[in-house]
Amino acid sequence: MTRTEIEPGLRKIILFEIVFPMLLLVLGITTGLLQVLYRAGVIRSQSFLGIEYYRGLTLHGAINAVVFTTFFAVAFGHAVIRFYTSKPPLLGWAWTSVVLMTVGTLSAAIPMLTGKASVLYTFYPPLKAHPAFYIGLVLLVVGSWLAFFGWIPTYRQWLRENPGKKTPLAVTGIFATFIVWFIATIPVAIEIIFLLIPWSLGITKTVNVPLARMLFWFFGHPLVYFWLLPAYVMYYTMLPKLAGGKLYSDFAGRFTFMWLVAFSAPIGIHHQYTEPAISTTWKSVHAFFTLLVAIPSLVTAFTLAASMEHGARKEGGTGLFGWWKKLPFLDKERWLFGYLFAGLFIFIFGGITGIINASYNLDTVVHNTAWMPAHFHQTVAGPVFLAYIAGSLLLISTLRGREIAFKGLNVWIPYLWTLGIMVFSTGLFIGGVAGEPRRTNMGLSYTNPASPLYQPTWKIAKLVGTLGGIIMFTAMLLYFVVFFATLLRKKTSEGALDLPVSEPLHDENVPAVQSFRPWLVAAALLLILAYTAPFLELARGNYKGAPPYNPANPVAESR
Amino acid sequence: MLEKRILAAATIFALSIAGVIALSVRLFGIDLPTCLTDVRPFADAKVIEQGAKHYEVHYVAKMWKFEPADLNVVPGSTVDIYLSSADVTHGMQIVGTNVNLMAVPGAVNYARVKFDRAGEYLVVCNEYCGIQHHNMAGRIHVTDRSQLPPPVPAPPMPSSGKELLDKYGCTACHSLDGTPAPGPTFKGLYGSQRKLADGQSVTATDDYLKESIEKPDAKIVKGFDPVMPSMTIPPADLHAIIEYLETIK
Numbered sequence: 001m002t003r004t005e006i007e008p009g010l011r012k013i014i015l016f017e018i019v020f021p022m023l024l025l026v027l028g029i030t031t032g033l034l035q036v037l038y039r040a041g042v043i044r045s046q047s048f049l050g051i052e053y054y055r056g057l058t059l060h061g062a063i064n065a066v067v068f069t070t071f072f073a074v075a076f077g078h079a080v081i082r083f084y085t086s087k088p089p090l091l092g093w094a095w096t097s098v099v100l101m102t103v104g105t106l107s108a109a110i111p112m113l114t115g116k117a118s119v120l121y122t123f124y125p126p127l128k129a130h131p132a133f134y135i136g137l138v139l140l141v142v143g144s145w146l147a148f149f150g151w152i153p154t155y156r157q158w159l160r161e162n163p164g165k166k167t168p169l170a171v172t173g174i175f176a177t178f179i180v181w182f183i184a185t186i187p188v189a190i191e192i193i194f195l196l197i198p199w200s201l202g203i204t205k206t207v208n209v210p211l212a213r214m215l216f217w218f219f220g221h222p223l224v225y226f227w228l229l230p231a232y233v234m235y236y237t238m239l240p241k242l243a244g245g246k247l248y249s250d251f252a253g254r255f256t257f258m259w260l261v262a263f264s265a266p267i268g269i270h271h272q273y274t275e276p277a278i279s280t281t282w283k284s285v286h287a288f289f290t291l292l293v294a295i296p297s298l299v300t301a302f303t304l305a306a307s308m309e310h311g312a313r314k315e316g317g318t319g320l321f322g323w324w325k326k327l328p329f330l331d332k333e334r335w336l337f338g339y340l341f342a343g344l345f346i347f348i349f350g351g352i353t354g355i356i357n358a359s360y361n362l363d364t365v366v367h368n369t370a371w372m373p374a375h376f377h378q379t380v381a382g383p384v385f386l387a388y389i390a391g392s393l394l395l396i397s398t399l400r401g402r403e404i405a406f407k408g409l410n411v412w413i414p415y416l417w418t419l420g421i422m423v424f425s426t427g428l429f430i431g432g433v434a435g436e437p438r439r440t441n442m443g444l445s446y447t448n449p450a451s452p453l454y455q456p457t458w459k460i461a462k463l464v465g466t467l468g469g470i471i472m473f474t475a476m477l478l479y480f481v482v483f484f485a486t487l488l489r490k491k492t493s494e495g496a497l498d499l500p501v502s503e504p505l506h507d508e509n510v511p512a513v514q515s516f517r518p519w520l521v522a523a524a525l526l527l528i529l530a531y532t533a534p535f536l537e538l539a540r541g542n543y544k545g546a547p548p549y550n551p552a553n554p555v556a557e558s559r
Numbered sequence: 560m561l562e563k564r565i566l567a568a569a570t571i572f573a574l575s576i577a578g579v580i581a582l583s584v585r586l587f588g589i590d591l592p593t594c595l596t597d598v599r600p601f602a603d604a605k606v607i608e609q610g611a612k613h614y615e616v617h618y619v620a621k622m623w624k625f626e627p628a629d630l631n632v633v634p635g636s637t638v639d640i641y642l643s644s645a646d647v648t649h650g651m652q653i654v655g656t657n658v659n660l661m662a663v664p665g666a667v668n669y670a671r672v673k674f675d676r677a678g679e680y681l682v683v684c685n686e687y688c689g690i691q692h693h694n695m696a697g698r699i700h701v702t703d704r705s706q707l708p709p710p711v712p713a714p715p716m717p718s719s720g721k722e723l724l725d726k727y728g729c730t731a732c733h734s735l736d737g738t739p740a741p742g743p744t745f746k747g748l749y750g751s752q753r754k755l756a757d758g759q760s761v762t763a764t765d766d767y768l769k770e771s772i773e774k775p776d777a778k779i780v781k782g783f784d785p786v787m788p789s790m791t792i793p794p795a796d797l798h799a800i801i802e803y804l805e806t807i808k
Contacts, residue, residue, distance in 0.1 A: 046690070054690060120687055124648050126664060127689070205784050209648065249562040274650075275661040276642075276668035278593040287580065291573040298569035303562070304793055360580045361589045362660040368650045368685035435654030437685035441693040454683070455695050497780050506562065541596050543665035544788045547732075548741060551689055 003498040004083055009091045011399050011495070013098050017075035022104065022483060026414060028063030029476045033055040036424070036469030040462040041443035061121030062112060065227070065380060067105050072388045073181070073223060073230050074101070074147045077174045079395060080233065081151045083497050084168040085158040093150025097143045103352040104139025107132045118551070123196070123208045124215065125207045126546035131200045134192050136480045141185045148178040166514060169253045169504075175214065175516065177226060183265050183523060184222035189269055191215035209540055210277040212445055218269035218531065225264035225293075225378050231387035235304055235340060240433025240502035242337040245311025245329055250504035254403075254513035262522040268528030273363045277541055283360070284533045287532060289360040291379035295459040297351055300314035304344060310505055334408040336500065339390035342414035346382030346421055352373060354431070362532045368439075370465070372455035373431025374425040383471075386414055394499070396487050401495035405485035409478060417475040431461035447454040513555025572670040593662060598667040600643045602731030612636045620649035620662035622689050625682055625697035634677045634701050642668040646730065646763060650686035653699060661686065720803020723796050732787065735807055743780050749805040754781045767802050 034056050037043045046052060051059070074097065082089055110132060113115035117129035155171065195212050199205045236253040240246050247253065269286035272278055299316040309323055317323025328334040329341065353375040357363055366372065404410055432438075434460050436446070447462055486544055510519065570733035583589050584626075604626035605617040612635050619626045620642065632638060642651055652659045653672065654796035660668045674680070679781035724730050751763050754778040761767055770777055775787035791802070 006728065008661065052690070054687065054692070057687075098631050118690070124686075126647050127687075162655050205786055210666050213663065252562050252565075255566070273591050274659050274668075276592060276663055276666040280591050283593075284581075284584075284592050288577050292572050295566070296570045296573065299562075299566055302565045302569075306561075317635075355576065357577065361583060361591060361657075362580075364657045367659045367726075368652070435652060435681070435683060437650070437652070437683050439687040439692070440685075445693045445696070451694075452683075506560070508560070508562070537594055541594065541666065544600065545786070547663040548784055548786055549647065 003496045004086065006082055006399075006497045007088060008185065009537065009539075010078060010082060010089050010094060011083045013091075013094050014075045014078050014395060015399060017098060017101075018070045019393055019487065020105075020218060021063075021071040022134075022392060022480075023070050023106045024105075026480060028060055028068065029473060031060040032064070032472040033469055035060060036466040037314045037443075039440070039442045039447065040459075040466040041447035041465065044443045044448060044483045046441070046444065052115060052118065054120070054439075055104075055112065055115050058112050058118050058120050062108065062407075064139075064385075066141070069099065069227050069380075069388065070144050070383070072074060072152055072392060073226065074098075074144050076230050076233075076391055077178065077396065077499060079168045079499070079502050080174045081154060083499055084171045087154050087158060089165035092155060093146050097147035097150070100139045100143030104136045104141075106136070106144060106430055108136025117451040122220070124216070125199070125209055125212045126549045127195060127551045128200055128551070131197060134197050134200055138189065138197075144178075145420045146181065147186070147355060151175075151178075158539075166250075169247075169250060170233050170237040170499075172254060173229060173236065173257050176261050177233070177517070178230035179261050179520070179523075180222050180264050181226040182440045184226060187215045188219035196377060196500030202426060204545075205396070207536075208543060209546050210275075210541070210543050213272065213275065214269075214278070214534060214538060217270070217271040218265065220271055222264040224380065225260050227384045229260065230258070230391070231343065231383050232300065234345070234391060235300065235383075236337065237502050238308035238500040239304060239498040240311060240505075242310030242334045242340070244311075244315045245307060245309075246505035247502045248303050249506045249508065250508050251506070251508035252299050254510070256300050258298045258513050258516070258519040260293070261516065262358065262518045262526060263289060265523065266526040267293060269534065270358050270363075273360065274367045277543060279537060279539060282530075282537070285530060287358060287360040288423075289526070291355070294351070294355055297347075300376060301344075301348070304554060307505070309343075314347075315422055330411045332411055334392060335404060335407065335411050336390050338411050339386045339414040339555035340383075342418040343383030343386035346378050346386075346418055349422075349425070350378030350382050353378065354559060366432055368437060370438050370461075373438050374432060378425050379423055379427075382418075386417065389483075390414075393473065393483055396483070398486070398498045399429040399495050400418075401491050401493040402486050403492045404480050404482065405489055410482045411443075413475055413479050413482065417472060417479070418471075420468050420471030420475055422468070423436055424465050424472060425464070427461045427465025427468055431458055431465065434461065435457055436461065448481060462502040588802045589657070592662065592668050592670055592685060595667050595669055598641060599671075600665060600667055600728075601631075601641075602643075602728035603725055609639075613639075613803075616641070618642045618651065618662075620651060620684065620688075620695075621644050622644035622647065623684070623691040623695040625651065625695070630697070630699045631701060632648070632699065632701055633674060634699070636669060637673045640670050640672065642670075644685075647688045649684050649688045649695070652683045652685045654681040659685070659688060664782045674699070677701045677703070683743055714793065718745060720799045720801075721798050724803070725764055727792060727796075739781075741784060745804055745807050747808055749807070750803075753778075755779060756781050756783075765801055768804060769797060772797065772800070794800070 034048060049538055111130035118132035119127040119129045123129060173339045191212050195207050199207045199400055206437045236247060266285050267290040269278060270290045273283055308327060311327040312323040317325045317326035357375060446455045446458055448454055601617055604619045606627060607615040609615050612633060614632055614636060616638055616743045618640060642660050642662050644664040649662040657673050658672045660670055678701055678763045680699040682697035718754055732740055734744045737744045737746040748763050753761050753763055772790050774789060776785045779785050
C-alpha cells in the first residue's frame with residue numbers, strides 16, 4: 001500500500017464529508033460547554049444565547065454522536081476501501097449517499113434549531129418531534145447504507161482478483177463496521193418509519209411506547225460499536241506503525257472485528273434493566289452476552305500494548321517499563337500517535353465503567369444518573385472522538401496536500417482533551433453515585449440555593465465536572481484552530497491518499513476469523529435467541545398506547 | 560501462542576463477573592424489576608397501609624410531579640412501589656436506595672424497598688420528560704409515627720359511582736366540573752346532544768354511554784382524539800357509573 005492518487009470526485013466527497021460535520025461540530029461542542037455551565041448553576045436560566053437548555057442538549061447529542069460520527073465513518077470507509085483495494089470507486093453510490101446524508105442532516109437540523117424537536121438524540125416517544133426530524137434521520141441512515149452498498153461490488157472484485165489472499169485487515173474492519181451498522185439500523189428504521197413518522201404526521205393517534213423503546217435499544221447498543229469500530233481500525237492498522245513497530249497479532253484484529261459482528265446487537269436490553277415490560281430472564285441473558293462483548297476489547301488492550309512495546313523496543317527501549325519512554329508521545333511528524341494513545345488511555349476507564357454498567361443489578365445504582373454521561377464520554381468522547389478528529393485532520397492533510405498547521409500545538413491537544421475528560425468524568429462519576437440525574441437543567445433546581453430542591457452536597461462534584469468541561473472546550477478550540485488552519489493554508493505538496501500501514505508481527509492463519517460468513521450466521525442466530533421472546537412478551541402484555549403529547553403543559557391541564 | 564492465552568484469560572474474566580452477578584442474585588436476592596402483566600396501568604396515586612410496617616404505594620409520574628409528592632412512613636418500613644406514567648416516559652430514583660425505575664406509559668413498574676434509616680429521601684425524575692424536567696421531584700419522609708400526620712386508612716371497596724370513576728381511572732381524562740381535559744367532561748353529559756366527529760349528532764342515553772365506555776372508538780365526539788382504551792367493567796359497576804353520571808348536571 002502506497003500513496004495513491006485518487007479520483008477527483010471521490011476526493012471531493014471525502015473532503016465534504018469531513019468539513020461539513022466539522023462546521024456543525026463547532027455548535028455541538030459549544031452546546032457541550034453550555035451543558036456543564038447550566039448544570040453547575042453558572043448559567044441559571046431556561047435558555048442562553050437563544051438556545052433553550054434541552055434544545056441545546058438535543059443538538060449536542062445529535063451533532064456529536066450521530067451526525068459527526070456517521071459522516072466520518074463513511075468518509076473513512078471510502079478512504080480505506082479506495083486505499084487498500086486500489087480499485088476505482090463506484091461514484092454513483094458515493095454521490096447519492098453524500099447527498100442523502102446531507103439533506104437528511106439539514107432536514108433534522110431545522111426542527112432541532114427551531115425548538116420543534118427537543119426530544120434529545122434518543123427521541124423516546126411519546127416525546128414528539130416535527131416529522132422533518134424523523135425523516136431527516138431516515139435519510140441520514142439510508143445515505144450511509146448506500147455508501148456501504150457501493151463498496152460491496154468493489155470488494156467482491158478484489159476477492160476474485162486475489163484468490164487465497166487475506167483481506168486487508170483495515171477492509172475487514174470497515175466491513176465489520178458497516179455490517180454492525182446495517183444490523184443496528186434496521187430496528188430503528190422500523191421504529192421511525194412504522195411507529196414515529198405516522199404518529200408525528202397525525203396518521204396514527206398513539207404509539208406503543210414499550211415496543212418503541214425495545215426497537216430503539218436494539219439499535220442503541222450496536223450503534224456504539226459502529227462508533228468504536230473505525231477507531232479500532234485505526235488502532236490495529238495505524239498505531240503499531242506509528243509506534244515504530246508491527247501489529248503484534250493479525251489474528252487478534254480479525255477476531256475482534258468478527259466477534260463484534262456477532263455480539264454487538266443481541267445485548268441491547270442492558271440499556272433497559274430498570275424498565276417494566278421485560279422479564280428478568282431476558283435481562284439476564286442480555287447481561288451475559290454483554291459481558292462476552294468485553295472479551296475482544298480486553299484482547300485489543302493486550303495486543304495494542306504488545307504492539308507498542310514491540311515498536312518501542314525496536315527504537316531502543318529497554319527494561320520492564322523503561323521502553324515506554326521511547327514511544328513518540330510528542331513527535332510532531334507522528335502526531336497521530338498521541339491522539340490514538342490518549343484515546344486508549346481514556347478507554348481503560350470507559351471500559352471498566354462499561355463492565356460496571358453491564359453488571360445487571362449494579363446498574364440500579366447508576367442508571368440515568370450523571371455516572372452514565374461520565375462513562376460514555378470516556379468511550380465515545382474518548383477513543384472514538386479522538387480517533388475521529390485525528391482521522392479528519394489526517395484525511396484533509398493528505399488529500400489536499402497540506403502540512404499540519406501549528407504542529408507544536410497539535411501534539412498537545414489530545415493530552416489536554418484527556419485531562420479535560422478525566423476531570424469532567426470524575427465529577428460526574430461522583431455526582432452520579434450521589435444520585436445526580438443526567439439530562440437535567442440542574443442550575444434551576446438541584447444546584448440553585450433558592451430552590452426547595454437545592455442539594456448542597458452535589459455542588460462540589462458539579463464544580464469538578466464543570467472545570468473538566470472547560471478544559472475539554474479549550475482543547476477543542478485549539479483543535480479547530482489547527483484543523484481550519486490546515487484546511488485553508490497554502491498547498492505544500494500534491495494531494496493524494498496516504499495512510500500509515502502496519503505490518504503484522506505474528507501473521508497467524510486462522511480460517512475461522514477470515515470469513516464473514518460464519519459470523520453473520522452467528523449474529524442472526526444470536527439475535528433470534530436474544531430478541532424473539534422479549535418481543536413476544538411485549539405482544540402478550542398488550543400495553544395500551546401513550547396518551548396524547550403536549551410539550552407545554554401537563555396532559556391533564558391541556559385542551 | 561500468547562494471543563490465544565490472552566483470549567482465554569479474557570473469557571475467564573468475563574465469565575467470572577457473570578458468576579459473581581448470578582451469586583448476588585441467588586444469595587442476596589438483589590434483582591432487577593421484571594415484567595408485570597397482572598397490574599393495569601393506573602391514573603390515581605394511592606398509599607395503602609398493608610400492615611404495621613408495610614405499605615403499598617401506587618406512584619403516578621406525570622409532567623412534572625410525582626404523586627404522592629410526599630410519602631410518610633415509619634423507620635423499618637417495607638414499601639412496595641408500583642409506578643405508572645400518566646404522560647411521557649419518566650424515571651424515578653429514590654436517592655440513597657437501590658430504587659431506580661423507568662416510568663413507561665402503558666406499563667407498570669415495581670420495586671420493593673425497606674427504609675431502615677430515618678430521614679428524608681429525595682425522589683428524583685432521572686429521565687428527560689420536557690422543559691420542566693429539572694423540577695420534577697418528590698420526597699419520602701421516614702419518621703416515627705408520633706411525628707406523623709394521622710395515617711391514611713386503606714380505602715374501602717368502592718361502591719358509589721364517583722368512587723368507581725376514580726377506581727377505573729375515568730377521572731384522569733374526564734372532569735366532573737366542566738374543566739377542559741383530554742376527554743369530554745362528565746358535567747351535563749347525561750341526556751345532552753353530542754356532536755360527533757363524523758358530523759352526526761346523538762343523544763347521550765344509557766345505551767350511548769355504555770357503548771362509549773366499552774367501545775370508545777365507535778362514536779367520537781367532535782374535537783376529541785380516539786385515545787380512550789376499551790373498558791371491561793362488571794354490569795353492576797357500569798350501572799352505578801351511569802346512574803351517577805345522570806346526577807352531574
